[in-house]
Amino acid sequence: MKKKIIAEISDITKTFGGLVALSNIDLNIKGGEIFGLIGPNGAGKTTLFNILTGMYRPTKGFFKLEDVELTRLPPHLIVKAGLARTFQNIRLFGTMTGLENVMVGCHVRTNIGVVGAILRHKGARQEEERIKDRARSLIDYVGLNASSAQAASTLSYGDQRRLEIARALATSPKVIALDEPAAGMNPTETSQLRELLVKIREDGITILLIEHDVKLVMGLCDTVAVLDYGIKIAEGTPSEIKSNPEVIRAYLGGDVP
Amino acid sequence: MDIFLQQVINGLVLGSVYALVALGYTMVYGILGLINFAHGEVVMVGAMVFLTAVSVLGGGPLVLSNSTIIVFAVLTAIFVCSILAFFIERIAYRPLRNAPRLAPLITAIGMSILLQNIAMMIWGRQYRTFPELFQIESYTFAGANVTNVQLFIVGISIAIMASLLAVIHLTKVGRAMRATAESPQIASLMGVNVNTVISLTFIIGAGLAAIAGVLVSANYSIAHYSMGFILGLKAFTAAVLGGIGNLTGAMVGGILLGLIESIGAGYIGDLTGGFMGSHYQDVFAFLVLIIVLVFRPTGIMGERVADRS
Known part of the structure; x- marks a missing residue:
């Protein structure tokens, strides 16, 4: 079954002074899927979340939710349009x-x-x-x-x-963006979280997930994109990602065998 | 006549007014971390607009009962002060939202001076007397005198403070304000329109200030373009005393400061052997401010430290 694209991230670039935090990121997130975003620390994952939710303005590029452009809108209007988020360091x-x-x-x-x-x-x-x-x-x-x-x-x-x-x-929300929801959780809590995420997906809400727990991401996500130094180095199903030499190099360092 | 009881009554009356004004300081500080030094001038404008409205309504072609005049004049004062506070925030504070702390402090002081001078141009330099809209009655209670105006001031202040607490804790507007006070950024990421909340905070604070202005000029039967300055400083002291950023603290601090001032003024003559008279009462407010800042900078009820991440 081919799912419709709900969120379109196109050519998003963000520079802080001379530092390029994100460079020409394109992502197409399909309705009703769990889309995983992984990458080493400092890869730009949270920066991307901050751009999508209106905390930062992108240097270039746009972001559309259900064909409505949300780039550069203030945060509360982005929430109203249907994108909500959680935070890596809890901000209740x-x-x-x-x-x-x-x-x-x-x-x-x-x-x-x-x-x-x-x-x-x-x-x-x-x-x-x-x-x-x-x-x-x-x-x-x-x-x-x-x-x-x-x-x-x-x-x-x-x-x-x-x-x-x-x-x-x-x-x-139509899309919920979760920034490392499993961080600091014990195995029981992580498995409860996994059940919760599945339930949210079943209820028709698309999930954009940043997570370091690779097992959780690989077991749960429909599509996974990998960021490294602000560049998207791979995108595909979990099994494609696992065997991608670029990804292995980014995570483990060194040369591709 | 029992001096102590008399001073307690005077202190409660004065304290209720301080509390109303202190709420305006504390609400704005809670959300923006800004001391709105122009707030005292809003109180003054409230009193002045009330007096003008009374003379217009009273001298107009319509024959209105005194209570109708009072109600309309108070509503006019609240309305004008709300609009004024809305524009103060838009003009003097919003453009500096992300500027260093010192910048909005300077514009606040500038706003205060500007408003005083505009008020002087509109209403003149002379003291304006409060019209006799109602019969002042005095009751004797356990050796102390209390007037109907004083009872009214305390009563209306308590009612207003109770309604404010209800709004803050029981409505979605209040919830949005509390969320914004904790973190404007997170509140906006949860769908709260932070600019609206901030405008609303100024408007509500100004409404309270307008009422306080009417009450204080009714109590002293006088209004003056510079009356807001010292009153504002004292209400600010009350807010700091209670713990700035804390609503209950502002109320407690206001009442407490009123009592300290009144009782202090009542006894300072005896204590200094007549060297200092009751006109030194202002000294107490600022003595309290210094003591609080030195020994308990967070105030009585403030547990939250001023800086936010």
């Missing part, structure tokens, strides 16, 4: 509760205006209830172990990672 709203963190993610899909929300008329209160229900169901969906009523900063590491995913899902 630490003093807010777990539930509130997810509720913030829901805001982008709400309609009541500022004045209405402050006056808390009937419609606003109903919407508030809907937000709360949705946030609760997302917290169940990602399988948070602790109470969602405690401050996010007091949650365990694994729960914080799950909460970040719930918060990103709350924005009702």
Whole structure:
């Protein structure tokens, strides 16, 4: 079955002064797949995420989601268009509760205006209830172990990672970009994460995944792209990537045997 | 007459006003890490617009009851101050959002001076007296006097602070503000329009300032173009005392500062054997500021350190 391309990344280049962080990156991500992005440290993976989500402006190139160009839009409009993300180093709203963190993610899909929300008329209160229900169901969906009523900063590491995913899902994304979601997880947590990612894919959300756990990436992804020093050196199915000599050289160093 | 109880009552009245103004400082600081030194001038504009609105409505062709005039004049003051604060942020702070900390501090001070001078041009240099819109009644309570105006000031301040806490903790607007206060960048990556939130913070702060301006000029029956300066500094002190960036802290700090000032003013004459009189009351606010900054820079309720990554 041939899937439709949902996200088109074309010719993205980013330089910081004289340093070329990303050079002419082209990626086509198909709807409903898990697209893995791997590469050694400093390859430019997170930089690419930062460009896609509007934190950085690319020096050159464009990014389209469902044929709508999002390059250079402010971050909140990119989220609204359907791209949400998590962070390599967890960036929750630490003093807010777990539930509130997810509720913030829901805001982008709400309609009541500022004045209405402050006056808390009937419609606003109903919407508030809907937000709360949705946030609760997302917290169940990602399988948070602790109470969602405690401050996010007091949650365990694994729960914080799950909460970040719930918060990103709350924005009702078409594509969710996960930056090393398995980092620092123990094997049990990693396998729970794998199940969660499969479930997200089954629910029709495309996943763009940066991950260092090669086993997880190879077992999970439909397509994998490899970055090295800001250049895409390979793209293909996991089995193609495993046997690609360029990739082996980038990861292990030295000459291709 | 019981001096102590009397000073406590005066302190609570003064403190409620400080608290309302301090909230404006603390909200802006919480989100932008900026001390909005023009905030005191917004209080002054609130008082002045109120007085102008009262004289226009009272002298107009329509015969309105005094309470109608008060309500409309207060709403006008809130409206004008909100617009003013919106433009202060757009003109003086937003272009410098990513500039070094010192730059917006300088524009804040510049804004404050500018607003004072504009106010002087519009409303003149003379003290303006507060119109007698209602009968001031005085009650004696355990040997201390309290007026209906004072009761009203404390009552309305408490009601407003409670509603503000409700907005911050129970609505999506408040949630977006708290998220932005923690990290504007992450909030925007979660779909929060940070510029809207910042504008809104200034607008809400200005609304509180406008009400505080009306209350303080009602209490002293006087308004002046320079009244916002010292009031603003004291409210800033209150915000620092409570822990800047912390809403409850601003309320507690405001009330506490009002009490310290009043009680201090009541007893300073006795303590110094008449050498210093009650007009030294301003000394206490700044003494408190210095003591807090030296011994507990995070304030009473502030646990968050000022710098953010």
